[in-house]
Amino acid sequence: MTPSFEAYIAHRYLTTRRKGAFVRVMVGFARWGIALGVFAMVLTLALMNGFREEIQANLFSATAHFSVFHLAGDIPDTAAALTTIRGVKGVQAASPMRFEKGLLRLPGVDGPPEAIAVKAIDPATAHATSSIFDSVAPLPIERLQEGEIVIGHELSERLHIRVGDTVAIATLRLQLGLAGLQPKLQAFQVAGVFQSHISEYDTNWVFIHLKDAERLARTDQAEMIEVRAASIDAIGDVKAAVLAALNQEGHGGFLSTDLRDTNKPLFAALKVEKWIFTAILSLIVLIAAFNIVSSLVLFVTEKRRDLGVLLSLGATPRQIQRIFEVQGLRIGAVGTAWGLALSVPFCLLTDRFKLVKLPSAVYDFITYVPFRLHLSDLMLVAVFPLVVAWWASRYPAKRAAALDPVEALRAE
16 A cells, blocks of 8 residues: 555655654654553553452452342341342342341450451352352351351451350340340350451451341341342342342332442542553653654754755645654654553563562452453553644644745755
8 A cells, every 4th residue: 555645754754864863862762752651551550450350359259249138127038039039130149148246255265355247147058159158167168057157267366266166246136134235145166267368357257157147136037138140240230130120110128239339439449549640650651742842843953955845846734744743643653552562461461470479468368469451441542642642743743834945945
């Protein structure tokens, strides 16, 4: 394909080696400046995407994708609700549960009790909604019996609790005793220890049998139903379908929530940080634009006689302007290509082989620095330097187009 007149002249100006070494150096600085800016922007976007996705994936792997509850408190008919939920397209698993706040202590051991979150589960179905039970030892969670408890690894280590020990749980549900209203106290035997590598869970959470919690609350119904969808991206659609099935004709009274709702400030902060850091690093590209301006201004000065000849031979000012605009775009395109060629393989390899490790003391559930590339981000990074390069070339291009061919030739 034959290049246009403007593209041909722009190519010759950028590739000539006979003179203009200083201008070539300036063009090189402009290209590498854009390449550095593109590299930094891609790494920033990939890094923020990676942290967001990794945090979200870890949170949703340790718990169900979303929970369904009823406005009246306990679910009116747990069995019927489970049947309805499991029949919704996209639902992979559903499990009933109850949640209590309590205090844990070892009988006969002095010291303040430990504040904990008590989650009552159905051992037969809970594992299907949460991967936190993959680590339960020495027995699988499916063998949890009434009167038994599973505690987190960090809680076990801090309180020196071992499998087979007996612990006492005091819940905030009050009962009338000889001394008046007192918290309900129940003894459990430690049947296992789990380790999710999420400090919040390993330090504060314990699991008991659903039947124990139902007796404590004097009910035979669950408080919530945890649901797992096919993927994190499908949560919104599946949640809406589940609520539509439960709330037929809008009179069911069922609601739902997920970790994106409860952790909305966290995910919003990550999104804001992503674009703030990207905007800051985009200044590198804008600084490189000044090199483009200075390079093209020097080109106009150096090629003054050539431009006069072109104008006298019939080239229009608009063609002269396009020559320098094409030069600016070529400088931006080469720099962008260099930046993408360096950053994309770096992100893919670093993420694939987990090359950058993180200290466990800082991030207890992310062991490496994740870099996740999104096509939309790459398109944004690719277009932005081209727009900047075109904008930077406008001033020298207009200056070149305004040359008087007679004065340009006379000056020579």
